[in-house]
Amino acid sequence: MEDLSIQHVHLELSENLEAHRTQGFSNANALVVRRGAPFRVSVQLKGRPFNPTTDYLRIRVSLGRLYVLMPVTFSRRAPSSRWSAHIDPTTSNKQTLFISICAPASSPVGSYRVQLSVFTQDRQRSAANGSFILLCNPWCSEDEVYIPFEDQREEYVQSDSGLLFKGTPMNLVSRPWSFDQYEPGVLEACLNLLQVSPQHKRNRTKDYRNRCDPVYISRVVSAMINCEDDRGVLKGNWSNDYKQGVSPSKWTGSGDILKQWAQSGFSPVKYGQCWVFAAVMCTVMRVLGVPCRVVSNFNSAHDTNDNLVIEEYYSETGQKMNLSKDSIWNFHVWVECWMSRRDLGSEMDGWQVLDPTPQERSGGVFCCGPAPVKAIRSRRIDLLYDVPFVYAEVNADVHTIILGQGQVVGFSKDTEKVGSLICTKAVGFPRLQNITGDYKFIKGPTSTISSMSSTMSEDSTTSRGSSKGVLVSLSLDKSPVAGEPIRFMVKVMNKQSVTKRLKVHVNAQAKEYNHSPSDTFWENHAVLQLAPMEVTVLRNQILPAQFEHVDEDILINLAAVLEDMSSHERFLASEEFNITSPELIVQVAEESIVPNKDHAATVSFTNPFPHPVSGVLTVTGAGLIHGKTQFRMSTLRPGGRIEQNVTFNPSMAGVKMLQASLSLSDRNIVIRGFTMVHINRV
Template sequence: MYASLEEAQNHVWHKTEGLNSTSLVVRRGQPFRLTLSFNGPYMSSKDDLMLRIELDHLYYDIPITSSKATSQSQWSAYFQHGILDPSAPHKASVCVYSPPTAIVGVYQLHLLFMSRYGSYSRRVGQLTLLCNPWCTADSVYLPEENQREEYVRNDFGLLYQGTARNISFRPWGFDQYESGILEICMMMLQVSNEHKKNWKSDYANRSDPVYISRVVSAMINHNDDCGVLQGNWSEDYRSGVNPSEWTGSGSILKQWAESGFSPVKYGQCWVFAAVMCTVMRVLGIPTRVVTNYNSAHDTNGNLVIEEYYTEKGEKLPHNRDSIWNFHVWVECWMKRGDLRAGFDGWQVVDPTPQERSGGVYRCGPAPVKAIRERQIDMAFDVPFIYAEVNADVCVYIVRQAQVLNYTTETDRVGVLICTKSLGSNQPQDITSTYKHKKALQPSVRSTSPMPGPPPANNHGSAKGLSVELSLIKAPVVGENISFSVTVTNHGSVVKTVREYVNAQAKSYDHSPSDTFWEADNIIQLAPNGSKVLQHQISYSQYSALGNEQLVNLAVVIMDMTTQERVLASEEFNITGPIVHIQVADEDSIIARRHQVAMVTFTNPFSVAVRGMLTVAGSGLLEDKVLINVALLQPRETMNTVVRFTPKMAGVKMLHARLSLDINRIVIRGFKTITVRPA
């Protein structure tokens, strides 16, 4: 007796094409088909057939019956009506059904055959069973097909960074169709602490995406286990890879598996989130990457973040609480049978190791609806995430540990929360799903001019004075940074005031470092009068920052008579140039046919540059293409031909990363490509 798993057809039916070419991958709650070939005619009245499905030491024996089972809550198998062809009595087609609550895992299939001549078993093959967002009875069911395509099957994305006033993008390959990635994701569940401690309990819980998301959240970081990534925010990456150099999940997951599950060095929040998105999409759980701008890390749980400035406008690193310019996590779609009604849907899961949850570095799943409604008594980690998007900010001006002035801001934290739009490369504003606030419209530097910016801490006022800090235009690498300071006297007498302006470099997750530019002026203000002061920071003064850093700009205005002080600040990123990608015959790209792309970059700097170009594209290129870029003179253009062969139909992304030899500058670009079936 012989059995065929009919992989190609089953993969089409179960929408698992490309996940594995050598073994069967199906989704629970949906039948798949086997074809049996017998050595002699099958006598259904005298011969008994059983399908044994093994998961380590667990197994299910499923009788293969002549009629379809009525129960949807257990495994079943039946001969498909009309398939037992009298002209081919040696063949039969069998439908196998797994319940929508089946355990996610890798099973071994055996046929048990009992006849009047004896009984024997034969191994049929391997079966990987995933969650099924196409099945209405599965707890990850997602109603809209375009959402399932985006949040389960799409293997590329854009990770949003920068600031809310000037969003920047990072192309990313989720790489779930790369060879070996499915096996690595399934192995991740097997090497988790939960499985090692109690494999029976782990399997018993592995039907629930709530449990799976907790396990994966812990396994993406290595803090408590043999997880995938080691975090590093020190800016010293000599023992590993700078987190900014990763372009996709595939190379990270493969390095982890090939090393025997040693941590990959290094990750930061967007890397942790993007790798988790890959794993969850592979497991069949709809997932998207989300960016929260001005994300609070409230270590003491008081929902207040304190910031301290000197009287000259220099920001001080005085407390454990912090505000990250952006923080990246994922949302996973699932029902919450463990909670009271009303909290199904998107759940925040954060694999970046910040705080422990249940004694382990993981976070979530926390219902987005619970965060919006401040249901802080709800599992898991709702209070921590609520603070990340809602904490107040107290800003103090201090001198020798004495508070000179303070203000409280209630609208800076969580000013914008966004994710990649469905079927589009634009960001989608989802702030209103987290907060009772009017949604803001984000912009991306490469696609559209910035509309009215969201609120910032760029104005301050006191009884007699107010100050406003304004960028004249979005800062661009290679150009001067131009801004204005508007000071207003609200009193009825002339005021003499001193202006201190201070610029500090900062990373997205740290307090600023030392001042790299400052200015001060003494001015007179007429009663009820205003003055506008213009400032410029030249490229030579900020060039050493690179384009991965941000700038904290602050102004303090002091009344020379009363010592009254007011502060305004602005944190901004500096927009870099873009690598452009064009594809020949863009409307006629066909799977398995050779294609050509042209990658171009024009040097906008006043000095010659050279560097390394990396081009990647899951499903388009087998391996990354590395090209040394020779010396480019100012305004000179580089044109590089990249040849690629799409493996499968669908929308794919070709993305480029150009690392220049000056000031750690990294330039990116991408092109989405629609591949038609062969």
């Protein structure tokens, strides 16, 4: 009789992918499983039947030079802290054995080799080789990334689309983004990111051992998303010159970026800004099994000298001046990852801030975090990693200084501006969730995000709330919209019992979200006389033709400076705001959407601009459309409307995002729209 040998090992892909909630990775044709949970393989034998009294099986699992040898037993009782394998007697027979393999919840993440060997009584050996990819497991209570709610696991691990929030607190922009973690090539690119990291190149075995720890993994990924110290994914660019690459505002998802990086031999992709860095990191962390969400911090401080104070300087005529290394970004985007912090204590478990945008070095490289959100709220600036830096981003004070002929002629202090709104996408719904209270103690009732905030300033010798001096406020009539005038008012109150004569300077400057403003593009000057205790309102407007040059992602700094002509005291009110772009309307024609069937959608656009526009319409949808569908839009007159029909074919059940973007030909503006598509099981 022919001796016993292994004919074939089946990895039971369909069964295992479903059991491990990794079926989205089925296009990789690889076994993708999660640590801390068993997966099953079947072994087809040939020759004589398997005899459990004389024959035995052994499995060798290896990650680089690390390996584990384990006997295949008939007992399911094995310590969860060790690799184990057992034969399922209820489904096995003498020619086919079903084996359950389980990796501890503390196993390193990576691509493993597996060798299964059968030994007979006379020491003959037959072996078969295979491979599998092991990820973190937020469904396993023993895993350090365990998150206890199913809706959060669906949102922060499985969802392949989301919203990023930009603009200003008074005029939020919801930016659709496709995380693309299930798109072909993305899983491989994320694993390659770990392999080309400096930590892996320096000491592969040590790197593999450390990959059991989500704190370690997250710091490696944070550094590898930017390319400042390594062969990272993205090159940052805030210069407005993107001729050598792609403007950050043109990206619609992470997949194109990660695949371009991998296909180029790991050359950095040009270009990214904070929301692109964060969104790509969110993709990588979700692929690796670590719950992750994108977070926006509005009025985010960059405190370069660690004094928790940001100085802002204005001229006598209201022009903002670039005199400080400190800065306030109108918004800044990072990620939070959910994990236990055994290095800091269980009181610091939960959401951790990680920031891949290269701002400051941490441990010698451009990365940031993981900084526990709980540590930021309680000001535990003694803890790892980068808690003081993130604390300043959400809590620094702002000192506003007015300069005249090199002298300080006005001063005010604001303790509320920085970190005025911190938000993320809500679980299960395409809307904002305000998480400011997770980072800081909120003083007084929280204002709604749609309210028109204005900066109030008193004279240089009194603080806010004083009963003397001049009070000035600046407020917009409504959120500014492209193609419409910007209308605003400056309200001035004489709070003293003497008549005042005031010079009024109003000034508008364009600015990028992370820079000081450029030169003035609009201004207005007047002289005003106020009787004792009189209040007056000055109404102004900036016409569309005067701010047409303000491209997407550019904001406007509007400031009013008043000078008391007798005392020469100055009073300042300022506001920074963005221009809301029009939206594309994306509609799905059918109510019942099922996988593997063509369905129809319509994208429509009405031109709000006072001039004709043309451009290229791009429609994408992870799990809905393979690649991109593009259409060239002919010239559309002002007020004109266009509709474009689109066909999509879902690959699997679930909630997916169908998004469209219109890139205008004559200016750096991208108009967007999206709809969520609910795909039913057949």
